[in-house]
Amino acid sequence: MTDRACEPQPGAVKFTMLLAGIVLLLMMVFGLIMRAAQGNLIELDPTLFYQIMTAHGAGMVGTAGLTGAAILWFFVGRYVPLLPGVYYAFLGLFLFGVILILGGIFIGGYGGGWTFLFPLPAMSGGAWDAGAAASFMVGYTAIGVGFLLYYLEVGRKLIVAYGGIGGALAWPLAFGGGRQEDAPPPTVVAAMATTIFNTIGIVVGAAVLVCSLVNLLAPGFAVDALLAKNMIYFFGHVFINASIYMAVIAVYEIIPQYTGREWKTTRVFAIAWSAVLLFVMAVYPHHLLQDTVMPGWALVMGQVISYLSGIPLLAVTAFSLLVYLRGSKVRWDLASALLVLGVAGWSVGSIPAIIDAMISVNKLMHNTQWVPGHFHIYLILGEVAMSFGFMAWLVKEARKTAMTGLDRAAFAVYLLGGAGFTIMFLVSGALSVPRRWAVHAPEWYLQDRVATGFAMLVILGTLFFVATYARGLMRRRAD
Amino acid sequence: MIGARILTAGLIFSLCLGFRDFFESNPVSHVLIQLPLLAWCGALLAQPAINLEAEWNRGGVVALLIALFGITFWMLPRSIDAALFSPAMEVAKFISLPLCVGAPLAIGWARAHPLLRGFLKAQAVSMLGVMAFLYTHAPVRICNAYLVDDQLRLGYAFLFTAIAVVVLWVAPLFVGSREFHQMRSRSVEAG
Amino acid sequence: MKALLAALAVALAGPAFLWKATDGFQALTAEDARRVAAMRDRPMVPDIRLRAMSGEVIGLPSADRKVTMVEFIYTTCPTICQSAGTDLARVRDGLVEKGLGDEVRILSISFDPETDGPHQLSAYGESHGADGRIWTITRPDVDALPRLLRAFGVVVIPDRFGGYQHNAALHVVDPQGRLSAILDTDDITGALGAAKRASQ
Ligand code: HEM
Ligand SMILES: [Cu+2]
Numbered sequence: 123m124t125d126r127a128c129e130p131q132p133g134a135v136k137f138t139m140l141l142a143g144i145v146l147l148l149m150m151v152f153g154l155i156m157r158a159a160q161g162n163l164i165e166l167d168p169t170l171f172y173q174i175m176t177a178h179g180a181g182m183v184g185t186a187g188l189t190g191a192a193i194l195w196f197f198v199g200r201y202v203p204l205l206p207g208v209y210y211a212f213l214g215l216f217l218f219g220v221i222l223i224l225g226g227i228f229i230g231g232y233g234g235g236w237t238f239l240f241p242l243p244a245m246s247g248g249a250w251d252a253g254a255a256a257s258f259m260v261g262y263t264a265i266g267v268g269f270l271l272y273y274l275e276v277g278r279k280l281i282v283a284y285g286g287i288g289g290a291l292a293w294p295l296a297f298g299g300g301r302q303e304d305a306p307p308p309t310v311v312a313a314m315a316t317t318i319f320n321t322i323g324i325v326v327g328a329a330v331l332v333c334s335l336v337n338l339l340a341p342g343f344a345v346d347a348l349l350a351k352n353m354i355y356f357f358g359h360v361f362i363n364a365s366i367y368m369a370v371i372a373v374y375e376i377i378p379q380y381t382g383r384e385w386k387t388t389r390v391f392a393i394a395w396s397a398v399l400l401f402v403m404a405v406y407p408h409h410l411l412q413d414t415v416m417p418g419w420a421l422v423m424g425q426v427i428s429y430l431s432g433i434p435l436l437a438v439t440a441f442s443l444l445v446y447l448r449g450s451k452v453r454w455d456l457a458s459a460l461l462v463l464g465v466a467g468w469s470v471g472s473i474p475a476i477i478d479a480m481i482s483v484n485k486l487m488h489n490t491q492w493v494p495g496h497f498h499i500y501l502i503l504g505e506v507a508m509s510f511g512f513m514a515w516l517v518k519e520a521r522k523t524a525m526t527g528l529d530r531a532a533f534a535v536y537l538l539g540g541a542g543f544t545i546m547f548l549v550s551g552a553l554s555v556p557r558r559w560a561v562h563a564p565e566w567y568l569q570d571r572v573a574t575g576f577a578m579l580v581i582l583g584t585l586f587f588v589a590t591y592a593r594g595l596m597r598r599r600a601d
Numbered sequence: 602m603i604g605a606r607i608l609t610a611g612l613i614f615s616l617c618l619g620f621r622d623f624f625e626s627n628p629v630s631h632v633l634i635q636l637p638l639l640a641w642c643g644a645l646l647a648q649p650a651i652n653l654e655a656e657w658n659r660g661g662v663v664a665l666l667i668a669l670f671g672i673t674f675w676m677l678p679r680s681i682d683a684a685l686f687s688p689a690m691e692v693a694k695f696i697s698l699p700l701c702v703g704a705p706l707a708i709g710w711a712r713a714h715p716l717l718r719g720f721l722k723a724q725a726v727s728m729l730g731v732m733a734f735l736y737t738h739a740p741v742r743i744c745n746a747y748l749v750d751d752q753l754r755l756g757y758a759f760l761f762t763a764i765a766v767v768v769l770w771v772a773p774l775f776v777g778s779r780e781f782h783q784m785r786s787r788s789v790e791a792g
Numbered sequence: 793m794k795a796l797l798a799a800l801a802v803a804l805a806g807p808a809f810l811w812k813a814t815d816g817f818q819a820l821t822a823e824d825a826r827r828v829a830a831m832r833d834r835p836m837v838p839d840i841r842l843r844a845m846s847g848e849v850i851g852l853p854s855a856d857r858k859v860t861m862v863e864f865i866y867t868t869c870p871t872i873c874q875s876a877g878t879d880l881a882r883v884r885d886g887l888v889e890k891g892l893g894d895e896v897r898i899l900s901i902s903f904d905p906e907t908d909g910p911h912q913l914s915a916y917g918e919s920h921g922a923d924g925r926i927w928t929i930t931r932p933d934v935d936a937l938p939r940l941l942r943a944f945g946v947v948v949i950p951d952r953f954g955g956y957q958h959n960a961a962l963h964v965v966d967p968q969g970r971l972s973a974i975l976d977t978d979d980i981t982g983a984l985g986a987a988k989r990a991s992q
Contacts, residue, residue, distance in 0.1 A: 208716065274719040277774075285781045287774050325723070329730050333738075336731075342740035659795035663802050670806035674813060682822035686947075745822045745947040745959050 131199065132516075134209055136595060138192040139513045143588035145185045146506060150584060152178040154577045160562045161570030169249060171560035172233030179236030180223055180258075183362055184265065186501060188216060189509040190316075190368030191272060197375045198313045201306075202279040208271055215268030222261030230254020235558070237358055238262075240330075240350035244338050252338050259331050259338070266328045270321065277317045280310060290314035291399070292392035305387040308374040315399045316367045322403065323360030326353050356403070363402050366468060366500065369508040370439060373461050376515050377443065380458045381450040385442070394438040440469045456529045456590070457518055460511030463537065467503025471496055474548060489558075492551025495544055502540040502580060510587045517594025532586035539579025546573035603649060610645040610699075613638050618695065625685060628747045628755045633762060636675055636698060643703025650704075651711040660717070664709030671702035676732070678743040685746045722770055729763035732756070823959050826945035827974040830963075834970040838943050842901060842930040845913035845922075850930065852899075852940075853969030859896040859990045860965040863977060864946050864958060866904035867916040867929075872960045877920035879977040883962070884927045886984045895991045898927035903941060903948050903958065905931040944971065966990040 152174045159166035166174075195209055226232040231250040234242040243255035284290035284306045292311050294300025305311075330353040336343045374385045443465050452458060474496035525533070550569045555562070562570055617624065617638050624635035658664050674680055675698065683690040710718065735743075736756030742749050811817060815832075819825040829835075840852045854860050863880060865873040880898055887896050900922065902908040908916075913929040916922075922929055932940055941948065948958040964973040964986045973986040 205716070270723055271716070271720065274716055274723070278715055278719060281774055282778065282781065286776045286778075288776060289781075325727065328727060329734070332727070332731050333734050336735070343735065343738045344740070345738070656794045657798040662795065663798040666799060666802040666806060670802070670809065673806075673810060677814065678821045679814065679819060679825050686822075742823075742957070742959070743821055746949065748949065748951055748957050 131195065131204075131206055131209055134206070134213065135192045135196045136516055138188060138213065139509070139516065140588075140592060140595065142185050142189045142192070142509065143513065143584075143591060145181060147581065147584055147588055149178050149181045149185065150577070150581050152181070154574065154581060157570060157574045157577050159560065161567050161574050162562070162564070163571060163574060166560070168560035169231070169233060172235075172249075173227050173231065175558065175560075176233050176235055176258075177224065177227050180227075180262075181220075182501070183236060183358070183365075184216075184220065184223075186365035186369075186505050186509075187269070187361060189512075190365035190505070191269070193372045193509070193512050194276070194313050194316065194368040195272070197309050197371050198276055198280070200375075201310055202283045204279060205275055208275040212268040212272040215264050215271070219261040219263075219265035219268070222257050222264065226250075226254045226256075226258030226261060230257055232258045234258075237354055238331075238334060239354060240334055240345050240347055241337065243334060244341060256335060256338055259335050263328060263331050263335075266324050266331070269324050270328075273317045273321045273324075276313060277321070280314050280317070284310060284314075287314060287318065291396055292387050293396070295387065295389055296392035296396055302386065302388065305392065308385050308387050308391060309371050311387055311392060311395050312367060312371050312374065315395045316364050319360055319399055319402050320364035323357050323364065327357030327361070330354055330357065359405070360402055362497070362501075366505045366508075367398070367402075369464070369505050369512070370468075372508055372512040372515070373439070373443065373465055376457065376461060376512070377446060380452045381446045383446055383450060385446070391438050391442070440465055453524060455514070455518065455525050456533065456587075457511050457515035459525065459533055460507050460514060460587075463533075464504050464506075464508030464511055467507055467540070468500045468505070471498075471500025471504055471544075474499065489556055490551040491547045491555050491557045494557055495547030495551050498547060499540075499544045502544065503537070507536075507540075510584075513587065513591040517591055517598060519594075528586070532583050532590075535579050536583025536587070539576045539581075539583060542576035543573050543580055546570075546576065606645045606648055610642040613645075614642045614695075614699070617642075627751050628681070628744060629751070629758045632681065632755060633758050636694075639695060639698035640703035640706065643699030643705075644707035645703075646699065647704035647707045651708055653708075658708065658712060660714060661709035661712030662717075664705040665713060665717075665721070666709075668702050668706040668709060671697060671705070675702070676728075682744050682746050722766075726763050726767055726770075729759050729766065733759035733763060822945075823961075827961075829945075830971050830974045834966075834972050835943070836969055837965055837971050838936075838939050839969075840932055840936050840940055842899065842932050843910070844924065845910060845917050845929045846924050847910060850899075850928075853965065854897065854967065857967040859967060859987050861896060861898045861983065861987065862944070862963040862965060863898075863900050863960065864903050864941070864944070864948075865900050865916070865929075865960075866902055866956055866958075867908050867912045868904070869955060872958075876960050876977040877916070877922075879980065880927060880962070881921050882980050883977075883983045884922075886980055887926060887987065890984060890988070892984070892987055892991065893926055896926070896987045898922075900927070900929045901940070902929070902931040903937060903946070904956070905934055905937065945974075964990050 155164070155166065156171060156174055156178065158164045159171055191212070195204065198204065230253060232243070232246075232254040233249060234246065234255065238255075238259060243259065244252065246255070280290040281287060288294070290306055290310055291314050292300070292305040295302060295305040306314075330345075330350050333343075333345050333350065337345050378384050443462065447462070474492065546569045550566060550573075551557075553566070553569075555566045555569070617635050621635075623630070625631045675694070680690070680694075684694045685691070713721070733756050736752055736759060738756075739752065743752055747755075814820055815825065815828045819828045837852060842850050842852060844850055852860070852862075861880075861883065863876055865876065867873070877900070880900065884898055887893055887898075900916070902913065908931050913931060917924065917927075917929040944963055946959055946961075948956050951957045960977055962975045962977050962979075962983050963971060964975070964983070966972045967990070972990050975982045975986060977983075
């Protein structure tokens with residue numbers, strides 16, 4: 123192995139995005155099935171519901187991570203030479219993990235949720251055996267190892283090229299007398315920050331996975347349930363956030379092509395990213411506000427930081443995006459529209475999260491569909507929209523500079539569907555409809571059914587985006 | 602230089618041997634001090650061989666694999682007990698740790714790709730964490746030769762070692778390499 | 793190429809070595825190792841005289857060709873030996889139930905004969921319901937003790953509070969005097985099965 127500078131592997135990244143698009147579609151259909159079953163529109167055995175829910179959760183979170191990782195790799199490759207072999211190893215381990223996970227769920231019958239909360243995997247009441255849960259967890263571990271390799275490569279290259287973690291995070295500019303001209307580009311800052319917190323998240327996740335695996339094989343080794351829950355939510359929260367923070371790099375890199383103005387690392391930008399780095403890791407206790415055994419300070423920290431964490435993100439990314447867009451004549455096409463939607467959806471999605479993080483509200487709402495409501499906003503209209511924008515940009519034709527009528531229609535359908543679908547979750551949440559229930563009471567059917575309709579729109583839009591992308595890839599190959 | 606190294610290695614080795622009873626009286630000093638010291642002897646003695654270009658050891662993979670299996674063997678509670686109860690195993694311990702763990706580790710590490718090193722460091726931290734978990738959560742006594750309370754203490758010692766190792770390895774990453782700063786100051790002077 | 797071959801060789805030899813060192817990954821601890829070894833090698837136990845709580849002297853491999861179940865205790869133990877005593881009472885009841893009462897005997901052997909005189913042995917027997925017929929409490933001579941413990945693989949270490957920590961288990965010795973199984977004391981079904989097997 124030698125450290126030769128390499129292209130950012132467009133082929134591998136394009137393949138990843140195609141794969142991700144197809145998986146997203148499939149998982150959305152799973153979501154549709156769940157929502158339709160909750161609305162009593164179709165008959166679905168609860169056992170199967172929980173298997174589908176596990177697959178949907180794990181599959182969506184994994185795909186979000188995968189698309190974020192592809193985007194980061196693609197753009198960081200512009201600044202530092204990355205080893206191609208690492209990306210292939212990452213992808214290989216990822217796919218291997220997916221096979222184990224799917225096998226654990228649909229062959230082994232594992233239905234304990236993507237969060238594998240201890241001691242659920244070991245106590246299925248006969249629904250699945252230890253082997254199924256083990257397969258699921260080993261699959262996670264394989265994906266974790268892949269990500270670890272990936273981040274090691276990105277991290278070490280950034281550290282060497284930009285003078286340590288501090289240099290790559292633009293600390294001289296943020297906290298010292300550094301000049302803006304010397305600061306690394308936004309992509310580097312974002313990549314360094316996500317590399318750090320997601321590595322930590324994955325290591326914590328791997329630790330609790332191994333402990334759960336040991337517990338599965340030798341039940342005498344009992345894990346402390348509260349500690350395990352803390353670790354799992356730390357990992358889950360950090361990982362899903364990282365997927366967005368990685369995907370936003372596409373905004374930093376692509377939007378300037380439309381505005382004609384480079385996205386700059388300013389002092390505020392640098393400080394904000396360092397703050398994000400800490401907040402992302404410190405905020406996870408807002409998932410545990412109902413665990414009365416948690417120490418009070420941790421919960422208060424979770425609540426306070428939830429308020430704060432909106433600031434760097436909204437202020438820096440969304441606000442600068444507005445400034446950049448206002449000052450220039452942007453020619454809207456599918457790529458730019460989806461990327462801007464992504465930032466907007468991400469910002470909007472954080473509002474219900476902040477509301478939910480208020481301890482008093484949380485006591486009422488946390489186990490309701492309010493929670494899927496908030497994360498589906500920033501995922502469907504945020505991370506996933508950014509990924510679709512990146513895909514559209516990858517196959518953009520130089521000649522075509524505007525949106526066709528069909529583009530417009532698909533965008534509108536996706537936006538309408540996404541907004542309607544997530545609002546129905548929020549409405550259900552506000553009406554105290556519990557989350558993760560396979561069978562709903564008849565009073566809840568109305569929202570469930572309306573949401574099912576909106577979900578179909580989301581799927582329709584997605585179908586168009588993925589098909590356009592696939593056609594674009596083929597056309598390019600033919601040229 | 603070589604003389605000094607041999608001397609240091611000899612000194613450490615005789616320390617391990619001379620204070621055997623002290624080191625082995627509890628599992629923390631046995632597993633986390635004596636064993637690493639013995640491996641260190643081997644690493645010191647292997648220094649002259651480090652730059653040897655050997656085709657079979659491309660990338661240090663073979664040497665590292667040997668060390669890995671050596672470490673795994675000496676992480677088995679069974680091996681620790683055996684070293685205490687069987688003189689033959691005790692002799693094997695004093696020979697194999699320098700020769701099959703310390704020396705190959707040094708030789709392999711020198712050749713290892715930075716990515717492999719990073720991976721092994723991450724692996725080391727997570728293994729220390731797993732050991733910490735196992736020793737603090739075991740429902741049974743793991744070593745017949747040591748008390749349960751000492752077993753628990755060993756678990757916490759693994760945890761603290763893991764934390765210390767993380768700090769040791771991560772702290773330097775914040776400031777960047779010396780080459781980088783030399784390059785930067787040169788370019789500033791030039792500019 | 794050479795490097796690949798060498799790596800492959802080590803990658804095969806390493807696990808093979810670990811396989812051997814752990815009896816096929818069955819025994820990672822010394823305790824499991826002695827259990828696996830007993831099942832596999834059935835080593836002879838030493839010929840030793842024991843003094844029972846009744847005052848009578850008995851031999852360890854049984855003179856009347858019975859299966860002997862052995863556990864090691866010290867009567868002043870506040871924890872494990874007390875719960876093991878409860879377990880053994882259940883084993884004894886199980887033997888009676890299965891009609892094995894005439895073919896099997898149970899011996900609790902004190903590894904602290906200096907403290908455990910006849911008096912202490914009887915008291916321990918009484919508190920756990922060992923009446924001396926199937927199950928009796930015994931002690932070896934002080935000089936025979938190390939040989940005895942070593943043969944069984946029992947390790948006794950002072951616990952810093954004036955007592956001991958020791959690996960508690962039920963050892964099954966067949967009529968020929970071979971150690972043929974080692975089990976957890978609370979594995980009643982396993983113990984009855986092993987006794988039946990050893991008696992045949
Ligand atoms: C058409 C699109 C989608 C539909 C119809 C859909 C539907 C659903 C439904 C019905 C649930 C279960 C709600 C409950 O707990 O009662 C759910 C949970 C979830 N969804 Fe989606 N979803 C969609 C898109 C997405 C996307 C794009 C992501 C992430 C990238 C995602 C991630 C999740 C996660 C993480 C859960 C939680 C699973 C759990 O509680 O274990 N979903 N979704
Ligand atoms: Cu005891």
